[in-house]
Amino acid sequence: MKYPYTGIILSGGLSTRLSGRNKAFIEINGKKIIENTYTIFKRLFQEVILVTNKPELYQQWDFKIVSDIFQVRSSMTGLHSGLYHASFPFAFAVACDSPFLNQGLIETVLSHVTDKTYVVVPKMARGYEPLCAVYSKKCLSAIEDCIQNENYRIIEIFDKGPTTRISETILRESDPHLLSFFNINTPHDMEKAKTKLAELYKSRSSEQPAADILNYAH
Numbered sequence: 148m149k150y151p152y153t154g155i156i157l158s159g160g161l162s163t164r165l166s167g168r169n170k171a172f173i174e175i176n177g178k179k180i181i182e183n184t185y186t187i188f189k190r191l192f193q194e195v196i197l198v199t200n201k202p203e204l205y206q207q208w209d210f211k212i213v214s215d216i217f218q219v220r221s222s223m224t225g226l227h228s229g230l231y232h233a234s235f236p237f238a239f240a241v242a243c244d245s246p247f248l249n250q251g252l253i254e255t256v257l258s259h260v261t262d263k264t265y266v267v268v269p270k271m272a273r274g275y276e277p278l279c280a281v282y283s284k285k286c287l288s289a290i291e292d293c294i295q296n297e298n299y300r301i302i303e304i305f306d307k308g309p310t311t312r313i314s315e316t317i318l319r320e321s322d323p324h325l326l327s328f329f330n331i332n333t334p335h336d337m338e339k340a341k342t343k344l345a346e347l348y349k350s351r352s353s354e355q356p357a358a359d360i361l362n363y364a365h
Contacts, residue, residue: 150257154188155229156181156210157278158199158243159220169204170244170331175340180246180331181208187250191257194234198225221299222278227290230282237264242278244331246340251321256281256313265308269328271315276328277301283308 158171158181171181185208188195197210200220205212213232217224226240237260239253259267260281268280278301289307293299318325324347331337 149193150191151235152192152257152260152281153194153196153229153233153235153238154192155226155233155238155240156184156188156195156197156243157222157225157229157240158197158201158205159215159225169201172204173244173246173331173337173340175246181205181243183246184241184243184248185210187248187253191250191253192239196229196232196238198229217294219294219297219299223290223299223301224294226282226301227287227294230284230287230290233284236284237281238284239281240278242330245279245327245329246331247326247329248279249322249327252279252318252327255318255321259311259313263309264311266305266310268305268310268312269315269318270312271318271325271328275302275305275312278330279327 158169172179174180175183185195189209195210197205197208197212198215199205199212200214202212202214211232213228215224216228216231222242229240230238239257241248256267256269256279264281265283265285266280269276285308286304289304290301293303315325326347329336329340331340
């Protein structure tokens with residue numbers, strides 16, 4: 148049974164550190180990142196929204212495709228557009244450059260949603276993971292205020308309503324290596340994703356040390 152939520156995939160970044168390459172179409176383990184995310188989201192959510200300013204690139208998938216409402220390109224403006232167009236009260240948002248999403252971790256985040264939820268966000272020792280989190284449509288006004296004040300940090304809205312922070316310990320129960328939080332931002336990240344991390348993701352071996360994913364990424 149699918150969750151009565153919207154899954155939002157943000158694909159609006161400029162990829163300047165990857166020479167403009169579209170990160171959604173990078174292949175890891177023989178599969179495009181967008182395909183992996185799409186497969187998981189279609190399995191979990193009753194609605195899937197892709198936020199992009201290049202909708203012509205994604206016609207082969209059964210997304211609801213929307214573009215940014217505000218002209219500024221940022222994760223916050225992408226989240227705003229996704230929430231604005233969402234048909235359900237809650238949405239789980241992720242970036243298009245997360246090749247190792249773990250369905251179990253997503254379900255762990257979703258399990259903390261209540262009728263009063265404003266945000267449910269992973270809180271790691273190194274900080275928040277705002278693009279692997281649940282947002283209520285009630286966040287829209289706070290997001291719009293931030294954008295209008297040229298404040299594009301998503302974490303700024305967390306104190307505007309009831310926000311549940313999920314600890315690293317709980318998250319490791321479903322994703323021991325925290326692979327879900329790895330993003331491809333540089334050629335170095337891409338090389339790591341295609342080699343060591345790809346093998347770790349495929350094996351998910353309990354014999355591997357449960358180190359923070361950033362130890363593998365740098």
